[in-house]
Amino acid sequence: MPTNKEAEKELPAVVDSVDWKRVAELMLTSRAMDDKEENELVPNKDVLYQFSARGHELGQILLGSQLSHKHDAASAYYRSRPLMLSLGLGLENAMAAPMAKSGGYSDGRDIGVVCNKPGLDGPTVLPMAGDVGSQYTPAIGWAQGIQYHRQTLEQEEYDRAISVVLGGEGSVATNGFWSALTIATTQDLPILFYIEDNGYGISVPGEFQTPGGNIAKNLYSFKNIRIFDGDGTDPVEAADLLNQSVNYVRDRKGPALIHLTMPRLNGHSYQDNQAYKSEELIEKEREADPLDNVKSFLVPEYFTEEDWSTVEVKAKQNIEEAADAALSRSEPDPEETTRYAFEEENEDGTADLQLIGGLATSGHTFPESSQTPNPGKQRINIVEAIRKTLDYELETNPKVMVFGEDVGAKGGVHAATMGLQTAHGESRVFDTSLSEEGIIGRSVGLAYSGLMPVAEIQFRKYADPATEQLNNCGTIRWRTANKFAAPIVVRMPGGFAKCGDPWHSLCNEVFFAHAVGWQLVMPSNAQDAVGLLRSAMRSNNPTIFFEHRNLLDAKYARRPYPGDKYIVPLGKANKLRDGKEVTIVTWGAMCEQCEKAAEQTDIDAEILDLRSIMPWDKKAVIESVQKTNRCLIVHEDTKTAGFGAEISAVLSKEAFKYLDAPIERLTMPDIPVPHNVNLMDAVLPNVEKITTKLNTLVSF
Known part of the structure; x- marks a missing residue:
């Protein structure tokens, strides 16, 4: 504890509740990770895509320590590894993911710093994305989910849960940010916007992202949101503001935004040498290193110099061990790569369920x-x-x-x-x-x-x-x-x-x-x-x-109305008409046109309404063509690379020996739909055009 009683009185009460030893351990661990990647793993090409969190650690770790409710969630972005560490991410997984090794967040499928954490025993970290600003509105959905579970479903266990979304100052210019801000403030949702401002979106200064370069100042007049603004390198100020902002949302006072300034002590990514910054600015940023500020705050009042050195050495040792273990992991199995585009079944026929999401x-x-x-x-x-x-x-x-x-x-x-x-x-x-x-x-x-x-x-x-x-x-x-x-x-x-x-x-x-x-x-x-x-x-x-x-x-x-029990399995076509001379494959509004055309000719056409495009009923289409030996595909979408091309390609390969004529497609030309009715009718597939195609196919 601080020995200076006057200084102690001046500190916010929250300072004494912070586990500063853990904060220091996590900051030094995060810094050791960045050092290991930048000095060895990236040059050795063990890590191919690296984003440093150097300079961003303090606020994220303090924020993570505030997320303790089992229904809390954070929607973060690619510079949020310190937050993940504060929420219990294992060091080996943290090191293995950027190496694209097996296991971890994605089993080598996604960028290593694009994290997620199913909240089975604590807060959830929603799946991050590699694009900027897309993290905001899913966080809004989670916040509304909290509100819905608590109010509409009357589940008391959701009381005081919150959603937090993290973003940099560059992301405040995106559609996602402004959409989320509008929803949060008009619906009074339990969400905290956590904005890390390092002054640059890669090389573009913050003044190009928001007028004056400070989103907090621009939002003070915004209705129904509390704004907190401060220094993300000052341990006392950051801890106090984060405690205030989190509790403001937990107490159902409405959404809040906290804006913390901090330096980005490395380039946007490893390849970025920051040549767009002056040497004076780079030196000024180094002097604002939050790790140095935390050390100055803790030593000697909380830690001795020896204690600090011990923690620092231990952090580096832990990362060395974690990196060695991660490097020893196997590569992801290539045969597994195509799995999980959709829900799958286990060998016993039960659903292989995700951990989070859905009913x-x-x-x-x-x-x-x-x-x-x-x-x-x-x-x-x-x-x-x-x-x-x-x-x-x-x-x-x-x-x-x-x-x-x-x-x-x-x-x-x-x-x-x-x-x-x-x-x-x-x-x-x-x-x-x-x-x-x-x-x-x-x-x-x-x-x-x-x-x-x-x-x-x-x-x-x-x-x-x-x-x-x-x-x-x-x-x-x-x-x-x-x-x-x-x-x-x-x-x-x-x-x-x-x-x-x-x-x-x-x-x-x-x-x-x-x-x-x-x-x-x-x-x-x-x-x-x-x-x-x-x-x-x-x-x-x-x-x-x-x-x-x-x-x-x-x-x-x-x-x-077919009744309240009626379902149509996805991927099952509907046979509108039996026939032996030609198969018509269609869907949507073209079904009517195809049926009318078939009725106006003497051609014995079989008509399949796909109903479901993804998945589509390949079996039904192939079996029909095997019977009729001819196929006409009719759809309203444009021709080039339309879905009819996919059907045609499949038939050309899997039903080629049954075809007595080329596969025909009748579609819109590669233009938008015109407004004038005569022009529209001239370009849409219609009964006359379908009839002509049918006659051509049958007489081939």
């Missing part, structure tokens, strides 16, 4: 289901089919949440959620801010927290701002070697309607077919909409549920 990890059970419809008498459109399915799943599963822009009081711009908020409450069916990044990122965090989010993106084209979150969501299971998954459903209308345009009429389903880890379904009628949506909401994988705008209220798509 399956809690042992959730669903009501009985059936692949046999139990239809009523009244035919309904796809909009009503979606609404009834959502209503039943909300009623029977308290962990389902439905949200998006205008889905609440308005009932959605397509009316698919009409009345659901009234029936199930504003905590379960709610509107969001106008940010697709926020909608999807929030969904991921909610799924991590064990909920089933069903998010609406109003039109397919509007999903583009969320591309980063969508891609990251799909790869979570693979990137973490099945430690985490985020099973979510994203409802997404698109395609032509009464007219077209480049913004609302986009299909581009092949984008999601190509996105790793995503399931993609496209119902052509109300019955399939029910079955596919219910399957998606009960799946342990993320799913895009594509709602074609021209079919939402189309007479063609109307069917009797």
